[in-house]
């Protein structure tokens with residue numbers, strides 16, 4: 001028996017949790033595989049029930065979801081989004097979801113975000129790759145993608161491009177503030193609430209850092225709201241207004257009477273930034289990491305892209321190529337490469353749920369009112385019974401039908417990266433299209449290699465970000 005995993009009387013797994021905290025997700029994965037995919041934790045701080053069992057997940061997220069809200073504890077942890085969809089349950093969640101869905105699916109918003117993505121990749125991202133290939137300098141893909149996605153989401157929310165993705169590399173204070181919210185949030189999910197609540201009331205430790213980060217985010221969103229109120233939803237007469245005017249998220253909500261307090265409007269805008277920026281900027285570096293390690297997958301992506309390129313009239317091999325989001329939508333192999341990366345590296349590695357009333361899980365475990373449930377998405381993607389003996393390997397083929405021409409359907413309670421049930425991610429299609437645009441455009445023109453042995457590992461955060469970034473050697477592809 002490994003002493004690191006001993007469940008002691010009274011103190012339970014606390015010593016082993018402390019010793020293994022630095023590699024939290026792998027540690028939990030290990031405990032889950034030893035325990036048959038679910039276990040109860042005698043330390044209330046860590047949640048009393050931890051699972052990655054798809055039957056339990058279906059029960060919690062779909063069949064009996066009303067009994068498993070996010071709960072007040074979640075709203076306390078992410079109080080910078082207080083009242084918004086991110087922390088809402090019940091009727092408020094239903095209303096806000098419907099409102100949000102209509103904003104995200106409006107043709108104007110879709111066209112606006114699609115164009116932003118194409119332009120940012122062409123004029124912002126690819127020039128960095130070209131420069132790094134020419135000068136033989138390393139690219140910190142984590143930093144670069146962080147800047148790209150922050151610009152994209154600030155533009156889609158406020159119609160303002162902060163220009164973080166520019167050669168002079170401006171400071172990323174706002175993006176750092178968003179990362180802090182997720183890092184401190186992780187600490188708050190794991191340690192007993194009374195610990196961090198005392199720290200919060202004294203404004204010390206991580207809570208001090210969190211308060212400063214929240215002030216930065218609130219200050220920025222308030223400035224954006226006030227500027228918009230001054231100039232109105234439409235920037236001048238209709239004919240002078242940019243194509244994007246009234247398409248961004250702020251325009252969608254600013255005149256809505258349900259969002260008539262500054263706090264709720266701010267929280268809603270921050271939620272959108274978190275929903276899109278945090279997830280995509282966490283996912284893409286892992287995708288590039290997997291592709292750099294698997295050149296045969298890159299060749300297959302290029303084979304899938306080749307017919308699109310041959311249809312373009314103006315392709316010059318020595319320049320770069322930016323694909324249109326509409327063009328890449330139907331590419332199944334490219335999509336499989338993203339899904340496979342999300343399986344192994346889900347950007348949201350754990351989900352926290354509260355228990356409203358006592359219940360018995362399909363696995364036979366009992367949960368009581370006030371318990372906390374932690375679902376490990378990270379472990380779900382690494383279960384041998386579900387994904388086979390090669391579950392640790394990166395194999396996009398597992399997502400394809402036998403003839404390789406269609407994507408295989410995998411139910412969301414088995415592949416939870418986009419959540420499941422009535423709270424399924426509302427931006428899934430947008431996210432997939434944007435990520436496909438980025439990956440196709442980069443991989444068509446550039447070869448990449450992971451530089452040296454960087455000891456790639458995840459940060460301790462509610463996001464599965466890379467702890468030390470990812471340095472890539474890039475080369476213009478010979479065509």
Ligand code: HEM
Nearest residue numbers: 085275276279280283348417418419423425426427430431
């Ligand atoms: C790789 C990309 C993405 C992944 C893996 C992802 C995953 C998720 C997950 C796991 C949740 C549930 C989170 C929770 O509340 O516990 C969620 C919710 C949500 N996502 Fe995404 N997401 C992605 C991109 C996006 C984008 C780009 C948007 C918006 C354009 C978006 C909009 C939302 C919204 C509005 C919710 C809240 C739904 C609700 O609480 O009922 N997501 N997403």
